[in-house]
Amino acid sequence: xxxxxxxxxxxxxxxxxxxxxxxxxxxxxxxxxxxxxxxxxxxxxxxxxxxxxxxxxxxxxxxxxxxxxxxxxxxxxxxxxxxxxxxxxxxxxxxxxxxxxxxxxxxxxxxxxxxxxxxxxxxxxxxxxxxxxxxxxxxxxxxxxxxxxxxxxxxxxxxxxxxxxxxxxxxxxxxxxxxxxxxxxxxxxxxxxxxxxxxxxxxxxxxxxxxxxxxxxxxxxxxxxxxxxxxxxxxxxxxxx
Amino acid sequence: xxxxxxxxxxxxxxxxxxxxxxxxxxxxxxxxxxxxxxxxxxxxxxxxxxxxxxxxxxxxxxxxxxxxxxxxxxxxxxxxxxxxxxxxxxxxxxxxxxxxxxxxxxxxxxxxxxxxxxxxxxxxxxxxxxxxxxxxxxxxxxxxxxxxxxxxxxxxxxxxxxxxxxxxxxxxxxxxxxxxxxxxxxxxxxxxxxxxxxxxxxxxxxxxxxxxxxxxxxxxxxxxxxxxxxxxxxxxxxxxxxxxxxxxxxxxxxxxxxxxxxxxxxxxxxxxxxxxxxxxxxxxxxxxxxxxxxxxxxxxxxxxxxxxxxxxxxxxxxxxxxxxxxxxxxxxxxxxxxxxxxxxxxxxxxxxxxxxxxxxxxxxxxxxxxxxxxxxxxxxxxxxxxxxxxxxxxxxxxxxxxxxxxxxxxxxxxxxxxxxxxxxxxxxxxxxxxxxxxxxxxxxxxxxxxxxxxxxxxxxxxxxxxxxxxxxxxxxxxxxxxxxxxxxxxxxxxxxxxxxxxxxxxxxxxxxxxxxxxxxxxxxxxxxxxxxxxxxxxxxxxxxxxxxxxxxxxxxxxxxxxxxxxxxxxxxxxxxxxxxxxxxxxxxxxxxxxxxxxxxxxxxxxxxxxxxxxxxxxxxxxxxxxxxxxxxxxxxxxxxxxxxxxxxxxxxxxxxxxxxxxxxxxxxxxxxxxxxxxxxxxxx
Numbered sequence: 030x031x032x033x034x035x036x037x038x039x040x041x042x043x044x045x046x047x048x049x050x051x052x053x054x055x056x057x058x059x060x061x062x063x064x065x066x067x068x069x070x071x072x073x074x075x076x077x078x079x080x081x082x083x084x085x086x087x088x089x090x091x092x093x094x095x096x097x098x099x100x101x102x103x104x105x106x107x108x109x110x111x112x113x114x115x116x117x118x119x120x121x122x123x124x125x126x127x128x129x130x131x132x133x134x135x136x137x138x139x140x141x142x143x144x145x146x147x148x149x150x151x152x153x154x155x156x157x158x159x160x161x162x163x164x165x166x167x168x169x170x171x172x173x174x175x176x177x178x179x180x181x182x183x184x185x186x187x188x189x190x191x192x193x194x195x196x197x198x199x200x201x202x203x204x205x206x207x208x209x210x211x212x213x214x215x216x217x218x219x220x221x222x223x224x225x226x227x228x229x230x231x232x233x234x235x236x237x238x239x240x241x242x243x244x245x246x247x248x249x250x251x252x253x254x255x256x257x258x259x260x261x262x263x264x265x266x267x268x269x270x
Numbered sequence: 271x272x273x274x275x276x277x278x279x280x281x282x283x284x285x286x287x288x289x290x291x292x293x294x295x296x297x298x299x300x301x302x303x304x305x306x307x308x309x310x311x312x313x314x315x316x317x318x319x320x321x322x323x324x325x326x327x328x329x330x331x332x333x334x335x336x337x338x339x340x341x342x343x344x345x346x347x348x349x350x351x352x353x354x355x356x357x358x359x360x361x362x363x364x365x366x367x368x369x370x371x372x373x374x375x376x377x378x379x380x381x382x383x384x385x386x387x388x389x390x391x392x393x394x395x396x397x398x399x400x401x402x403x404x405x406x407x408x409x410x411x412x413x414x415x416x417x418x419x420x421x422x423x424x425x426x427x428x429x430x431x432x433x434x435x436x437x438x439x440x441x442x443x444x445x446x447x448x449x450x451x452x453x454x455x456x457x458x459x460x461x462x463x464x465x466x467x468x469x470x471x472x473x474x475x476x477x478x479x480x481x482x483x484x485x486x487x488x489x490x491x492x493x494x495x496x497x498x499x500x501x502x503x504x505x506x507x508x509x510x511x512x513x514x515x516x517x518x519x520x521x522x523x524x525x526x527x528x529x530x531x532x533x534x535x536x537x538x539x540x541x542x543x544x545x546x547x548x549x550x551x552x553x554x555x556x557x558x559x560x561x562x563x564x565x566x567x568x569x570x571x572x573x574x575x576x577x578x579x580x581x582x583x584x585x586x587x588x589x590x591x592x593x594x595x596x597x598x599x600x601x602x603x604x605x606x607x608x609x610x611x612x613x614x615x616x617x618x619x620x621x622x623x624x625x626x627x628x629x630x631x632x633x634x635x636x637x638x639x640x641x642x643x644x645x646x647x648x649x650x651x652x653x654x655x656x657x658x659x660x661x662x663x664x665x666x667x668x669x670x671x672x673x674x675x676x677x678x679x680x681x682x683x684x685x686x687x688x689x690x691x692x693x694x695x696x697x698x699x700x701x702x703x704x705x706x707x708x709x710x711x712x713x714x715x716x717x718x719x720x721x722x723x724x725x726x727x728x729x730x731x732x733x734x735x736x737x738x739x740x741x742x743x744x745x746x747x748x749x750x751x752x753x754x755x756x757x758x759x760x761x762x763x764x765x766x767x768x769x770x771x772x773x774x775x776x777x778x779x780x781x782x783x784x785x786x787x788x789x790x791x792x793x794x795x796x797x798x799x800x801x802x803x804x805x806x807x808x809x810x811x812x813x814x815x816x817x818x819x820x821x822x823x824x825x826x827x828x829x830x831x832x833x834x835x836x837x838x839x840x841x842x843x844x845x846x847x848x849x850x851x852x853x854x855x856x857x858x859x860x861x862x863x864x865x866x867x868x869x870x871x872x873x874x875x876x877x878x879x880x881x882x883x884x885x886x887x888x889x890x891x892x893x894x895x896x897x898x899x900x901x902x903x904x905x906x907x908x909x910x911x912x913x914x915x916x917x918x919x920x921x922x923x924x925x926x927x928x929x930x931x932x933x934x935x936x937x938x939x940x941x942x943x944x945x946x947x948x949x950x951x952x953x954x
Contacts, residue, residue: 161684166651168684179669203681205795226653 030209031269032071032144035243036262037062041219041255048078048085049217049260052093052141059090062247064240072102073262074141077157077217079188084126084135088190091122092137105148108200115139115152119189119196126190136190140171140215142264149207153199154187158221161204162212167230170202212239213264219257223250239265321347321355323373324415332369334411334419335403338362339369353489358422367402368423370487372416377770381406381416386491389461397454399423399474399486420486425475428483428536434543437480440575443540446481448581451536452599454485455529459596464524466490468532469514470539492524513539513546513555515760517562518590518671527590530599534585538568541575541582556702562588563632563699565612577602583610591668618665621658623648629662632699639692646688650679677788685795686748693749698789701756705749708734714753720768728809733819735802736844743802748794751776755786779804799844803851815852817845826856830873833866834908840866867915871904878906884944885918887928894925900944921948 038058040047051058052074054065076092078085095118100106106114126132138155151159153171161168172178174187174197187197207213212233220229224246232246243263250259320327321344330341339359345368346356354372361367375381387404394400400421411417428447431437438447451473458465465472467490476482516531518524539546545554558568568586571579581602584594592611594602601608621629625648629635639645649655664672678698682690697703705712705727712727714720727750731743751773758769780801782792807813815823815832817839823829829852832839839845853861861872871878881903888897903916927947 163684166683167653168680170684203677203684203790205685230653 030146030207031267032068033064033066033239033265033267034068034071034073034262035062035064035239035265036073036215036260037243037247038075038260039247039251039255039258041223041258042251043254043256044258046086047258048089049219049258050076050078050086050089050093051260051262052076052097053262055097057090057093057097059086062243064243067267069145070102071142071144071264072100073215073264074139074152075157075215075217075260075262076137076139076189077155077219077258077260079136079138079185079190084132085137087131088122088135089137091125091132092118092139092189095121096141100143102143103145105145106143106150111150111152111200112198115198116193116196119191119193122190123192136188138185138188138217140217142213142215144207144264149204150200151202151204154189154196155185157215157217160214160216160226162214162230162233163208163210165230165234167226167233170204172199172201174199207266209266209268211266213266215262215264217258217260219255219259220246220250220261222257223253223255223259239263324355324371324411326355326357326371332357332359332411334369334417335405335409337403339367339419341369342366359419366422368420370418370420370489371411372489374414375416380766382418382489383491383493385493386463387418387488389463389493390458390488390491393457393461395454395457396482397450397484398457399476399484401488418488421476421484423474423476423484423486424478425480425482427475428470428473428540430475431480434540438540438543440541440578443537443578446483447540448537448578448599449603450483451485451533452603454483455533456596458485458491458529459526462493463488464492464526465529465532466492466519466524467514468529468536470536473536516590516593517559517588518667519760523590523671525590527593527595530585530595531590531593533599534582534594537578537582538586541578542569542572545569562586565631567612580608580610584608587612589666589668618662619658621649621655621662623655624652632666636696636699639695646691650683650688650691674788678790681788681790689745690748693745694752694789697749697752697756701753701760703753705746705753707731707746712750714750715757720765720772724772725809728806731802732806732810732813732816735799735806736818740797740799740802744794744797747797748791751791751793752789755789755791775808776805779808799847803847807851807855815848817848823852826853826858826861826873829853830870831908834870834911834913837866840869867904867913870906870908870913871915874906874908877908878904880904882945882948890922896923896925896928897921898923898944898947900948902948919948923947 034053036051036053036058038047038049038051038060040060047059051063052072053063054068054070054072056063074093074096076089078087078089096115099114099118122132122135126135138157139152140155140157140159141152142159143150143152151170153159154174156173156175157171158169158173159171161170175183175185177183187195187199189196214229228249229246232242232249235242237245243261246261247259320330326332326341326344328341328343332339332341339361342358342360344355345358354370357369357371359367359369372382382404384406387401387406390398391401391404401418402421403419404417405411406416451468454473455465455468465485465488467487468485472485472487474484474486476484514532514535516528519528519531545551545558561568565588567583571583573579581594581599584598584602587593587610594608594610598608618630621635623629623638623642625642625644627634627638627642627648629638638649642648649659660672660676663675667675675698678694679691682694702713702715705714707730710730712723714723714727731746735743754769754773758766758773776793780793780796782796784790784792786792815829817823817832823832829849850862853859861869864872883901883903885899885901888899889895890897898921899918900921901916901918903914905915906913
């Protein structure tokens with residue numbers, strides 16, 4: 030199988046800066062829409078920075094930068110080794126915060142997806158989400174790590190940037206395997222504050238290309254006043270040919 | 271009410287204790303005996319000399335935690351849950367105790383909870399049967415059997431009375447039973463212990479006059495930490511007797527309300543004993559469950575009992591949030607009026623589907639899922655309605671259960687076709703839902719002899735395997751797995767052991783990738799033809815090479831004959847698998863990779879005739895090496911069928927060796943010499 034990957038990150042209509050960062054395959058982006066078609070593997074992450082001033086975006090950027098260099102695309106990591114690598118990134122960020130004011134008090138959520146021929150792994154900490162659109166049904170594959178999932182803006186219980194006990198990485202998924210025609214959607218919490226699942230679903234259900242759909246979702250999100258930064262990565266699983 | 275929830279008259283294993291008065295009578299007989307002479311007692315106990323498992327009988331000395339006791343008699347060969355023998359023992363100071371000596375636990379996790387027992391041992395309370403000592407882990411009796419030593423209850427248990435109606439008058443319930451059981455439960459909970467298995471057989475009379483009630487039998491007790499913010503705990507080893515078991519305990523959830531539910535059911539049993547007797551007992555029980563689900567009063571109460579009815583109603587509410595607990599019972603005892611809060615339809619926001627179907631109750635949901643062809647589209651695919659489903663669910667069952675329910679649906683929704691989602695939901699609400707395959711119905715949940723039905727189930731799959739799409743078989747297997755896991759959660763003792771064994775056997779063949787939690791079955795996705803065949807062998811000791819549903823081959827020779835007569839079948843996908851499995855089972859791995867004729871020649875090795883013809887002799891590149899070519903013709907006759915194979919071979923030979931073989935004048939090789947040479951070569 031191959032992958033069409035599209036994604037965007039945008040500061041939204043109300044905020045002055047974008048604290049979200051997205052990593053698609055090998056590149057980290059802080060704005061704009063990016064499309065990569067017919068890819069052999071998938072290596073996508075979204076980090077949603079938290080914290081005042083510039084520190085949130087610094088933390089988000091730092092984490093993706095580290096992931097980009099430290100995780101090897103062709104390796105099928107088990108949960109323990111992933112935990113070890115990501116926890117070391119977390120500690121580095123925490124220590125950085127103690128030395129460098131730019132990073133002081135900063136943190137970030139992380140959601141990501143690594144797929145190759147023989148492997149798929151979901152990585153989640155915080156309230157960014159991964160959704161699966163399969164057979165016309167949207168299903169959330171990650172569980173929000175927040176104090177009360179019923180409440181809006183409930184405090185996050187797991188994130189990068191604190192001590193290691195504050196980071197509870199979740200690799201669990203109910204998904205058994207990835208199939209052709211699956212559409213995986215990584216998103217920061219911002220998108221779902223502007224659009225409902227139903228709206229997203231109705232856009233994804235039409236027959237336009239993934240690039241068009243991605244543009245349209247960003248357009249719709251901004252139109253319905255995106256208070257928060259909005260970031261999204263779409264991964265479409267396609268046939269080899 | 272739909273068909274599936276209709277009363278089921280089949281007896282289940284864990285009900286069987288209920289009607290079995292012999293076991294419970296033992297205490298009452300004992301009571302009578304105490305009034306008589308010692309000799310009578312001796313006679314009585316002579317019927318069982320020694321117990322099978324422990325090899326213990328009257329007069330034997332048992333040393334428990336360094337204290338010696340004499341066995342005076344066997345109170346019951348099997349206690350009411352069938353997990354132990356109860357002995358009457360005497361210490362050296364002539365004090366009498368009851369010793370509960372467990373059978374061998376196959377699984378450490380099944381053993382009584384040491385922390386709970388430790389806490390119970392510390393309790394000195396007139397309403398809790400005094401636990402003097404217990405032995406688990408290293409302190410087991412003979413390093414094998416767990417035990418508990420308790421006060422000897424002279425008056426037997428709640429059911430050890432000649433006439434329940436006469437004994438359990440509303441007045442007696444009010445004055446003795448209710449306050450004493452309540453105090454006992456309260457005391458246990460105060461010590462952070464859930465009993466989890468309160469039944470009439472676990473509440474005893476300490477005195478012969480049968481007035482002083484006391485709670486005992488702590489084999490299933492669980493501890494909870496009050497400091498933990500989760501008052502509702504999920505546990506993996508939940509046991510309990512089905513009648514007295516609250517619905518959430520069947521799903522592994524434990525809270526203080528569990529024991530109060532059992533309390534309510536005990537009262538129901540004592541006051542309305544007619545419901546718990548006779549052939550209708552299971553039908554009655556199913557009716558109670560059905561009415562609970564739909565938010566009705568569990569039975570038509572007799573108005574005479576007025577206040578006790580209200581207490582029973584409050585204690586047996588399906589929703590554990592609305593169910594009465596310590597506070598309410600306390601208030602009830604001092605005569606206050608408290609309302610029983612049935613799930614009010616107006617409190618629960620109904621789900622309204624696109625076709626205006628209105629879902630308010632579980633029954634509405636079940637009916638919709640079963641009868642509405644478009645249910646999946648309306649309920650699952652519509653994200654707004656889908657969210658509503660869980661809001662609706664949480665209004666009835668609370669948040670934690672909703673999480674489990676949602677995780678279950680999400681899992682099947684993501685991975686499987688809609689019939690899996692349908693089946694999961696229906697089974698969630700009705701664990702007794704039978705599995706039907708081509709008119710054959712399996713009721714694993716209510717069959718006493720589980721193993722027989724498991725075997726039959728696999729036989730049927732085996733019969734249809736080769737002519738049915740694997741997806742369909744996987745679907746049946748999913749139902750089977752789901753059903754057994756549900757049953758495992760609620761069953762106790764022997765049945766639980768049987769189910770665990772079945773599931774372990776399957777897991778050994780199909781290695782699951784994750785744990786079974788949130789009703790997410792894990793074995794069925796791994797099913798394929800090869801694993802199926804392994805399962806058929808595992809669950810049918812007599813299984814051999816199966817040609818079709820009528821014909822099998824029992825020996826390698828029979829397989830050979832079959833292949834000789836049915837050449838094209840040799841390459842059939844299923845027959846190939848049969849061959850592989852059968853040859854491996856018969857330790858004939860050497861036959862597996864051979865081609866058709868080779869296989870036959872190998873099987874009938876002794877009957878094969880060979881003919882060797884010399885063809886040519888050639889010198890190799892002017893060296894001293896020669897190459898002999900010859901043909902080897904093998905033939906075999908099986909059931910008048912001729913199987914021939916002629917192949918050409920070459921043999922390298924040195925000049926000197928060749929000279930030994932040939933006559934001096936002509937370079938001609940004799941047949942017998944050539945055969946010798948070939949055989950020698952083959953040996954090398």
